[in-house]
Amino acid sequence: xxxxxxxxxxxxxxxxxxxxxxxxxxxxxxxxxxxxxxxxxxxxxxxxxxxxxxxxxxxxxxxxxxxxxxxxxxxxxxxxxxxxxxxxxxxxxxxxxxxxxxxxxxxxxxxxxxxxxxxxxxxxxxxxxxxxxxxxxxxxxxxxxxxxxxxxxxxxxxxxxxxxxxxxxxxxxxxxxxxxxxxxxxxxxxxxxxxxxxxxxxxxxxxxxxxxxxxxxxxxxxxxxxxxxxxxxxxxxxxxxxxxxxxxxxxxxxxxxxxxxxxxxxxxxxxxxxxxxxxxxxxxxxxxxxxxxxxxxxxxxxxxxxxxxxxxxxxxxxxxxxxxxxxxxxxxxxxxxxxxxxxxxxxxxxxxxxxxxxxxxxxxxxxxxxxxxxxxxxxxxxxxxxxxxxxxxxxxxxxxxxxxxxxxxxxxxxxxxxxxxxxxxxxxxxxxxxxxxxxxxxxxxxxxxxxxxxxxxxxxxxxxxxxxxxxxxxxxxxxxxxxxxxxxxxxxxxxxxxxxxx
Numbered sequence: 001x002x003x004x005x006x007x008x009x010x011x012x013x014x015x016x017x018x019x020x021x022x023x024x025x026x027x028x029x030x031x032x033x034x035x036x037x038x039x040x041x042x043x044x045x046x047x048x049x050x051x052x053x054x055x056x057x058x059x060x061x062x063x064x065x066x067x068x069x070x071x072x073x074x075x076x077x078x079x080x081x082x083x084x085x086x087x088x089x090x091x092x093x094x095x096x097x098x099x100x101x102x103x104x105x106x107x108x109x110x111x112x113x114x115x116x117x118x119x120x121x122x123x124x125x126x127x128x129x130x131x132x133x134x135x136x137x138x139x140x141x142x143x144x145x146x147x148x149x150x151x152x153x154x155x156x157x158x159x160x161x162x163x164x165x166x167x168x169x170x171x172x173x174x175x176x177x178x179x180x181x182x183x184x185x186x187x188x189x190x191x192x193x194x195x196x197x198x199x200x201x202x203x204x205x206x207x208x209x210x211x212x213x214x215x216x217x218x219x220x221x222x223x224x225x226x227x228x229x230x231x232x233x234x235x236x237x238x239x240x241x242x243x244x245x246x247x248x249x250x251x252x253x254x255x256x257x258x259x260x261x262x263x264x265x266x267x268x269x270x271x272x273x274x275x276x277x278x279x280x281x282x283x284x285x286x287x288x289x290x291x292x293x294x295x296x297x298x299x300x301x302x303x304x305x306x307x308x309x310x311x312x313x314x315x316x317x318x319x320x321x322x323x324x325x326x327x328x329x330x331x332x333x334x335x336x337x338x339x340x341x342x343x344x345x346x347x348x349x350x351x352x353x354x355x356x357x358x359x360x361x362x363x364x365x366x367x368x369x370x371x372x373x374x375x376x377x378x379x380x381x382x383x384x385x386x387x388x389x390x391x392x393x394x395x396x397x398x399x400x401x402x403x404x405x406x407x408x409x410x411x412x413x414x415x416x417x418x419x420x421x422x423x424x425x426x427x428x429x430x431x432x433x434x435x436x437x438x439x440x441x442x443x444x445x446x447x448x449x450x451x452x453x454x455x456x457x458x459x460x461x462x463x464x465x466x467x468x469x470x471x472x473x474x475x476x477x478x479x480x481x482x483x484x485x486x487x488x489x490x491x492x493x494x495x496x497x498x499x500x501x502x
Contacts, residue, residue: 078237407421
């Protein structure tokens with residue numbers, strides 16, 4: 001025991017994490033359009049492979065609801081064999097990025113973009129799983145899923161089987177939500193697992209006409225990608241999907257790591273090593289043809305809350321998943337699909353940061369707008385382009401705020417008009433600067449003081465030069481310019497304005 005001083009705490013925590021992981025692994029797989037066993041395979045790899053590697057001691061990896069939409073789109077477009085190639089290459093990219101020490105840079109991604117991404121994913125998951133809960137076929141795109149809900153509701157009301165399926169799904173959501181209000185002793189069993197067990201018992205007891213999970217067997221579900229699948233790498237669309245997997249999985253994992261670090265006092269996450277651990281896990285998942293993995297905050301917080309002290313808890317949870325998948329695969333066939341849909345609806349709801357949107361709107365409306373636009377773009381277009389739109393907005397907003405410039409005009413009625421520029425003069429603020437300068441009296445000499453500028457970009461310098469020449473053509477004295485400090489001037493490419501300098 002001296003070699004494993006925390007074995008008892010880690011063993012107990014591993015059981016809790018295992019019980020939380022089982023319904024989520026299966027539910028994410030089914031929602032992604034792949035065999036249920038592949039979700040368990042990813043959970044096993046996340047526990048045993050990624051769990052053994054350095055990076056973050058207590059966060060747990062596995063299939064995540066956040067990638068469900070992207071996986072479903074990829075499988076629908078490229079087929080299941082190509083999924084292994086996508087996940088394998090994404091894992092290799094993560095390994096390279098970790099080796100190049102790029103992991104810490106993912107912490108620089110705008111939190112609003114990440115939360116907007118999760119909100120958009122959550123909305124698509126909820127809309128899609130509402131169809132699954134009723135046993136109906138869901139439309140392909142996110143916007144069609146949402147727009148088609150009224151029609152789906154009408155169809156469901158006219159079908160006894162659909163109403164029975166909806167009842168199981170709604171009951172699952174109710175159990176998950178209300179389970180947290182029970183005494184602590186009852187909460188030893190995770191709410192998601194309890195909900196699935198109760199839904200399964202209800203389906204069997206009342207012989208409800210509800211679809212259940214299809215079972216292929218662990219070895220039967222594993223399909224390593226063949227050489228033909230690697231030929232798809234010539235497709236630009238597949239490359240874009242790989243980049244989307246890499247970006248989203250890495251960002252979600254490292255943001256999760258930061259959140260988990262706030263939950264405990266143990267060793268802090270080493271971001272580059274954690275990115276490499278995620279990459280190694282995804283590479284193995286790709287070879288096995290399984291789902292991609294990320295660090296999952298639900299399992300990670302359960303791990304910390306259950307008293308885990310070392311990485312042994314997450315490794316053991318992977319062992320329990322392996323034993324379950326190998327010894328009890330027939331148990332999966334009893335699980336009703338609407339119960340898993342209910343689990344995913346609840347998970348999707350938790351991805352939507354309602355409180356963050358309200359708080360941001362009160363204090364940083366620009367960030368709130370980025371969050372909402374990112375979410376809406378993901379629903380209206382697709383995951384990858386939605387995230388790119390959010391990132392572009394965040395960069396534009398930052399550039400606009402960083403280009404703060406102040407122009408002060410001093411006109412004493414006689415003598416030259418004095419104009420003082422301070423701050424950061426970039427092309428984004430150029431229209432405002434030129435409007436103010438061009439409004440100055442044409443028949444008066446002007447002194448332009450640029451010494452208060454921290455930065456003067458090429459576009460602004462050229463525009464000021466042109467304005468100075470135009471102002472001097474009317475017969476007044478040449479515009480006199482006080483140059484910015486040399487430290488700022490060295491960074492410029494443009495030649496100095498052709499005006500008289502003081």
